[in-house]
Amino acid sequence: MLRIGLTGGIAAGKSVVARRFAELGAVVVDADLLARAAVEPGSEGLAEIVAAFGTGLLTPDGALDRPALGRLVFADDGARERLNAIVHPRVRAGAARLIDGAPAGAVVVEDIPLLVETGQASRFHLVVVVDAPDELRLQRMVDQRGMRREDAEQRMAAQVSRADRLREADAVLANDRGLADLLAASDTLWHQRLLPFRNTLDAGGHEPGANVQPAEAGLPGTSGLSRRIAAKLRAALPASSAASIVESRRGAARHPPDDVSAAAVSVLSGAGEEFDSLSGAIAAAGFPRVGAAAPPGAGGPFATHRWADPATDVTVVVTAPPAPA
Numbered sequence: 001m002l003r004i005g006l007t008g009g010i011a012a013g014k015s016v017v018a019r020r021f022a023e024l025g026a027v028v029v030d031a032d033l034l035a036r037a038a039v040e041p042g043s044e045g046l047a048e049i050v051a052a053f054g055t056g057l058l059t060p061d062g063a064l065d066r067p068a069l070g071r072l073v074f075a076d077d078g079a080r081e082r083l084n085a086i087v088h089p090r091v092r093a094g095a096a097r098l099i100d101g102a103p104a105g106a107v108v109v110e111d112i113p114l115l116v117e118t119g120q121a122s123r124f125h126l127v128v129v130v131d132a133p134d135e136l137r138l139q140r141m142v143d144q145r146g147m148r149r150e151d152a153e154q155r156m157a158a159q160v161s162r163a164d165r166l167r168e169a170d171a172v173l174a175n176d177r178g179l180a181d182l183l184a185a186s187d188t189l190w191h192q193r194l195l196p197f198r199n200t201l202d203a204g205g206h207e208p209g210a211n212v213q214p215a216e217a218g219l220p221g222t223s224g225l226s227r228r229i230a231a232k233l234r235a236a237l238p239a240s241s242a243a244s245i246v247e248s249r250r251g252a253a254r255h256p257p258d259d260v261s262a263a264a265v266s267v268l269s270g271a272g273e274e275f276d277s278l279s280g281a282i283a284a285a286g287f288p289r290v291g292a293a294a295p296p297g298a299g300g301p302f303a304t305h306r307w308a309d310p311a312t313d314v315t316v317v318v319t320a321p322p323a324p325a
Ligand SMILES: CC(C)(COP(=O)(O)OP(=O)(O)OC[C@H]1O[C@@H](n2cnc3c(N)ncnc32)[C@H](O)[C@@H]1O)[C@@H](O)C(=O)NCCC(=O)NCCS
Pocket: 009, 010, 011, 031, 032, 035, 066, 067, 069, 070, 073, 080, 083, 084, 087, 088, 091, 112, 113, 114, 155, 158, 159
């Protein structure tokens, strides 16, 4: 299963991309829909909202008055945090249930507006950011959704900045032109990068000959490949692991000024840590092993892994300290 996190600021175009990926065969998990389901009439979630904010936020027929709650929480950070604490755990539980039901070879796309805000980037094989300038997104909210400009600005201010979101992007879909361009870029990303990535994961090894153009793979706009890889590796290891993860500058040296399409990262297991389980966790996270692990020699065992992403050249070398004599 390939796990994609799809995100973008409000009105960036996430839903357009999610619908396209669904047409192409993805299993799409929509956090906004799950958030609505969590507060349906009769739900525990709605009861908690009433307990926190009072019955004034219900419509006469007992449903959540979404515009009224929106006016409250986008003007008050504390209220928004209380609402998030009620809704977000339910969204995550609902997403986990849907993902458990997806077939083994699925490409699962989680459409999560607050993916970066909630610190989830490193749990995905790839984070795809749909990106559009703030002014264009404001215009869409005003023109197409009939929002007041002040309300649109307030919602935008409740989210991370465009730059902070882009820091977490493994692929960027620029949406500053027409819808046809966005759909074409989504199709290309799907065929050139997502499907080959999924196929490599399923086969447990590398498909030879992948040669994706950076623009087709959504690499322009990304940055800090080795930083993102190190975070994915850290997230893949058990919390108890004492392994140290070191970003090498190889990618940066070859692709100045930043590492975008090549990186090398080393993982040094902690003392007493089981080498095979460490290497296995890294393989399972999207970095299949290349060849067999070297048997323990004078320097201890080591194994080379490569990221299954066909658009980048990422090597992860896993080493263990030599066994005590
Ligand atoms: C405040 C609510 C009732 C307003 O409802 P409304 O129908 O007007 O908006 P809708 O839910 O369709 O959200 C539209 C967009 O607003 C933005 N947004 C929504 N909630 C938040 C939030 N808590 N923080 C920042 N942005 C948000 C997202 O970009 C989202 O896609 C609703 O957004 C809500 O319950 N939010 C809390 C849950 C949440 O965080 N949802 C977003 C992802 S899980």
